[in-house]
Amino acid sequence: MPLLIALIAALAASALAQPPVVRTADPAKRGLKESDFPRTIKVAENVYTYEDFHAGPEKFTTTNMFVVTDEGVLVADGQGSPAETKGLVDAIAKVTPKPIKYVVICSDHGDHTGGNISFPPDVKYVVHPLSKATLDKQAPPAATAGGPAGRSGRGGARAWELPNDAELVFERKALRLGNEEIQILFLGRAHTGGDLSVYLPRQKILFLSETFLNRVFPAMRSAYPSDWLKALDRAEAMNANLYIAGHGFTETGQVSKEELRAYHKALAAVIAEATRLHMAGVPVDEAARQAKWGEYASWTLAASQGPVAVRRVYDELDGKLK
Numbered sequence: 001m002p003l004l005i006a007l008i009a010a011l012a013a014s015a016l017a018q019p020p021v022v023r024t025a026d027p028a029k030r031g032l033k034e035s036d037f038p039r040t041i042k043v044a045e046n047v048y049t050y051e052d053f054h055a056g057p058e059k060f061t062t063t064n065m066f067v068v069t070d071e072g073v074l075v076a077d078g079q080g081s082p083a084e085t086k087g088l089v090d091a092i093a094k095v096t097p098k099p100i101k102y103v104v105i106c107s108d109h110g111d112h113t114g115g116n117i118s119f120p121p122d123v124k125y126v127v128h129p130l131s132k133a134t135l136d137k138q139a140p141p142a143a144t145a146g147g148p149a150g151r152s153g154r155g156g157a158r159a160w161e162l163p164n165d166a167e168l169v170f171e172r173k174a175l176r177l178g179n180e181e182i183q184i185l186f187l188g189r190a191h192t193g194g195d196l197s198v199y200l201p202r203q204k205i206l207f208l209s210e211t212f213l214n215r216v217f218p219a220m221r222s223a224y225p226s227d228w229l230k231a232l233d234r235a236e237a238m239n240a241n242l243y244i245a246g247h248g249f250t251e252t253g254q255v256s257k258e259e260l261r262a263y264h265k266a267l268a269a270v271i272a273e274a275t276r277l278h279m280a281g282v283p284v285d286e287a288a289r290q291a292k293w294g295e296y297a298s299w300t301l302a303a304s305q306g307p308v309a310v311r312r313v314y315d316e317l318d319g320k321l322k
Contacts, residue, residue, distance in 0.1 A: 025300040277291060293306060
């Protein structure tokens with residue numbers, strides 16, 4: 001009994017000795033250097049995240065997840081350029097010699113698909129139909145829509161387009177890779193409209209891509225604000241052990257739950273503020289200047305994305321979003 005008490009006391013002391021997590025998307029405030037990135041983080045025995053910097057003046061991470069099985073690897077999202085996605089592919093090769101079998105396009109935005117040419121040419125892509133439509137519109141001019149990846153674009157440079165054998169997920173798809181069950185889920189329109197998530201039921205890990213932006217101000221240039229809130233409701237109702245964001249740092253289990261709730265509150269607050277201004281009859285351009293974000297004004301990208309959010313909420317309230 002005394003030994004058990006001593007062990008409990010030691011564990012408690014160890015927990016207290018851990019420095020508190022700095023709740024931010026800013027690497028410098030987190031105590032990290034630019035040279036710390038890109039980095040690979042092991043979150044379970046066969047599950048990893050990969051963090052590299054998003055392009056732009058404010059430093060924060062674009063985060064991917066990859067799952068290693070005895071038959072191959074599934075990757076959720078890529079990075080924003082061929083060089084950055086090659087870094088992801090190389091990082092996977094350092095973990096396992098198994099081939100990349102699947103790439104799930106959870107977000108169709110360029111910061112998650114712009115480097116897809118660097119994935120092996122024989123990977124199987126999984127995508128929501130709305131994201132497929134978006135990507136098909138962006139296909140390089142010299143390529144036939146829906147054709148093979150790696151056709152020549154303008155000036156003869158290699159450009160990526162979604163292969164015509166990409167697998168569509170409307171609501172849910174369960175697949176088995178080796179001994180691992182993996183669920184591809186559409187929780188609802190959120191940041192892009194075709195947002196997919198990847199759930200690992202054995203480990204209860206949910207990769208939310210851009211449905212969850214960890215301490216990054218809600219970015220809404222192509223978002224569906226009210227639907228996004230419902231998608232977050234569904235994510236929280238799953239009660240995962242770990243939630244992984246598409247931007248912002250990889251957290252430990254309990255912190256990830258707290259940060260998902262914090263993001264949910266931030267999104268609701270941003271929508272409420274824009275709605276208040278709309279109901280007051282404030283013109284949209286003036287509303288973008290008047291909006292008060294409170295504690296969320298210090299979040300990464302608040303200055304640039306606040307006005308975008310106001311305009312998108314106005315569009316929804318005016319019935320302009322289909």
